[in-house]
Amino acid sequence: MKLKRASAVVGTPELPGDKSISHRAALIAAIAEGETRIQNFSASADCVSTLNCLRELGVQIKVDGSEVAVMGVGKTGLRLSNITLDCGNSGTTIRLLAGILAGQDFESSLTGDDSLKSRPMERISTPLTQMGASVVSTDGHAPLKIQGRNPLNPIEFRLPVASAQIKSAILLAGLHANGETTVIESAPTRDHTERMLELFGIEVRSEDRDGKRISIRGGQPVSPGDMKIPADISAGSFFMVAAACMPGSDITLRNLGVNPTRSAIVDVMKRLGVEIDILNVDNQCNEPTATVRIRGGLQATRENVPARISGAFIPNLIDEIPILAVLGTQLANGLEVRDASELRHKESDRISSIITNLKLMGAEVTEFSDGFYVKSSNLRGARIDAYSDHRIAMAFAVAGLLADGETEIEGADCAAVSFPGFFEILQGVVR
Ligand code: S3P
Helix, strand or coil: CEEECCCCEEECCCCCECHHHHHHHHHHHHCCCCEEEEECCCCCHHHHHHHHHHHHCCCEEEEECCEEEEECCCCCCCCCCCCCEECCCCHHHHHHHHHHHCCCCCEEEEECCHHHHCCCCHHHHHHHHHCCCEEEEECCEEEEEEECCCCECCCEEECCCCCHHHHHHHHHHHCCECCEEEEEECCCCCCHHHHHHHHCCCCEEEEECCCEEEEEECCCCCCCCCEECCECHHHHHHHHHHHHHCCCCEEEEEEEECCCCCCHHHHHHHHCCCEEEEEEEEEECCEEEEEEEEECCCHHHCCCCCCEECHHHHHHHHHHHHHHHHHHCCCCCCEEECCCHHHHHCCCCHHHHHHHHHHHCCCCEEEECCEEEECCCCCECCEEECCCCHHHHHHHHHHHHHCECEEEEECHHHHHHCCCCHHHHHHHHEC
């Protein structure tokens, strides 16, 4: 994929349904008592992996465009699969599904592509084992073999890393426990699982005491219901940053999910003085949504930029850090990101992918074990490796719009992992 410098981005790009919320809708619908219709389901390859795994477990699923109908089989109705469940590139699929399978009376095997097989899995095998399932990994990685148990033991578990995927795996397993399971998080992570469980009629208690304590009582019935998934703010972030970096840009994102545990990028943009309007605030799928309009550019605030992102902010924009790194090259005082060592365990080692590619484009960058510092830099076109990482491919496509000369993204197809059609939609708004 080749890109050239642009002068602005203008328009109303059509974003896919939120990937994180779509996974949860399908997974919980599968164990509900009856049919759930989900509109605006994410077309991402990751969510297709979730649907395919659920089909292998005996769940009937009909897909009609972006509408998905899931015939729920109930909490104990999943069927033993004779094949290894292939979670593809999707960390959310393998970790959340592991939580559900831990509470089933049969054995399951889960695997994924090379990237997924290199990502840490002891973070879910430890709590699920404490709950009474047997989870055997391959040196802490997938493939995983899970011998489930019903009922599971309720546990109280403090998250060792701020991860919504670990929290969600435990809460989903907690549905199959004979008592109340509590997850304690020291920094808030995305709360889509809690909201989705509530939408399916399940009571989830949340209490601030020595961290945030989220509790679920096992044995509650899962009631199906219809829903429409909000547009994906992480997919929208590429357009937000492109607009912010180019004066004259004007981008509107409709029905965007603006859950406070996901929308820290909007706060960062505001802090940077970007003109950003939040309109038509609404609620869809037990999630806050809004129309978000961003106008370029950054010049007004080129002096005196608060250019550090760290601490409890990180989990709420963890997936936006590759595109924020690109934004950093356009800030007068650059951008420092710290406390983000989790980036090393994503679809690629994102700190390393960001550093290598920014350097190729002529940016001055310093690498830290838990982040990086990027200086204000004039970018030049280069041949970029996407490192089989969708967010790296899309972030550097935007960098290509800001760079002199031509930028070529090797392996750009991986953008479909979260955002099929991204490059066409981007070209459609480029001026
Ligand atoms: C996700 C949680 C985050 C995020 C990932 C999706 C989710 O991962 O990076 O893209 O849907 O729960 P962690 O929870 O492991 O940080």
